[in-house]
Amino acid sequence: MDDLITREYRSVSGIAGPLLFVERLKQASLGERVEIMAPNGEARRGQVIELSEQHAVIQVLEETTGLGVTGTRVRLTESAATMDLSPDLLGRRFSGVAVPLDGLPPIIPDVRMDIIGQPMNPVSRDKPSHFIQTGISTIDALNTLVRGQKLPIFSGAGLPAKEVAAQIVRQAKVREGDSPPSSRGLSPSHGPFTIVFAAMGITFREASFFLSEFDRGGVMEHAVLFLNLADDPTIERLLTPRYALTAAEYLAFTLGRQVLVILTDMAAYCEALRQIATAREEIPGRRGYPGYMYSDLASIYERAGRIKGRAGSITQLPIVTMPDDDMTHPIPDLTGYITEGQIVLSRELHRKGIFPPIDVLPCLSRLMNLGIGPGKTREDHRSVADQLYAFYAHGRDIRRLAAIVGEDGLSEADRLFLKFSQDFEQDFVNQGSQNREMEETLDLGWKFLGYQPKERLTRVKPELIEKYYGQDVKREPLNGKPD
DSSP states (O other), X not given: OHHHHHHEEOOEEEEETTEEXXXXXXXXXXXXXXXXEOTTSOEEEEEEEEEOSSEEEEEESSOOTTOOSSSOXXXXXXXXXXXXXXXXXXXXXXXXXXXXXXXXXXXXXXXXXXXXXXXXXXXXXXXXXXXXXXXXXXXXXXXXXXXTOBOOEEEOTTSOHHHXXXXXXXXXXXXXXXXXXXXXXXXXXXXEOEEEEEEEEEOXXXXXXXXXHHHHTTOGGGEEEEEEETTSOTTHHHHHHHHHHHHHXXXXXXXXXXXXXXXXXXXXXXXXXXXXXXXXXXXXXXXGOBTTXXXXXXXXXXXXXXXXXXXXXXXXXXXXXXXXXXXXXXXXXXXXXXXXXXXXXXXXXXXXXXXXXXXXXXOEETTXXXXXXXXXXXXXXXXXXXXXXXXXXXXXXHHHHHHHHOGGGSOHHHHHHXXXXXXXXXXXXXXXXXXXXXXXXXXXXXXXXXXXXGGGOTTSXXXXXXXXXXXXXXXXXXXXXXX
């Protein structure tokens, strides 16, 4: 009885949104799970998120309706938030706090893991160096994704970020020969990815879209879904990516799978973080977001990677909706500091009906050089990427010039670059739902390099020009005249 008394408290002093303020919460630990007993006897889950000698702040993980200052009891459990894990996760659908939504029973655990995760020892981290083929030319050729990388998709309101993510989910694979054999025979190290999908604050319609896309692509049997809908408690959005990444760590580092984690939308996550910080009456940082948002986002993004001696990997593709298409907004700005590049969707390309509307100029993959070249992709990959980027950037400059002086005021060479930029967008970027192999993508790149005379290919080695230039490429005449 004495033990029960020391672990149960009736000293709730205030409620603000999803937060309970409790006085003299002795013997509690930061991050400890608690049971919150409402006056009507209903039990709810919570977690200690702030602790001092006099006060504690408890984050209620469910609705706070019915809770009051009087009659509410807080019971300590002496355990941290954990997740039940087993291979039966695959093919399952859960809420944002890992409650089954598919009508099937809860997971019978082989192991329980703390949802906060364990930081990877930098010494044990393995360098990402294996190419991931997404089937999207603008990513594979110009902003190559590497296994173990975190590469966000920067989008804007109304842009088809979810369609791009769904296409990557359907098509992404590690090609045989591009990665070492798996250890302990747990799973193949090539072929389709295991997908962990975490949705935060999405509508029911968006959730239905992803479910139908997963079924259509035949990936549901090797996917795990965590869905926090717009009408679910806001506080769940802070836990959804942590539950999802705990599942990913188990699948990758215990079962040896190649795991692709899709997090959408990190803007909804950061808005929830701002709401909780406001309820705690914290001093706001940039645009009202908490000053610790950088370290909070890092605790999510840095759970991607590879570990030496283990076959599995975690690759992250967070989706970030930029308010007002502003890349300097705190959410994309801080995300860009932590992650290893970005894929940027263009509203201008979207208006032209181009899909996927990926603007290659502001895009970047900082780990691209580790995943391309002989033995991983073709030996001409780096040269083709550099030369296409240079030609397209120059063509975009010429397009702006043509808007001022008119196309008739351009030189013959400038009109050639203008045509290159237009055709590049229509044929290379605009591939629709087509799944292109890397060889097909690079051959298409050489077709566009063939628009220019050999002497203009200043970023390509002569031996590569001799090997690939002009093969099965017919340069189209400009204005009805041969080039």
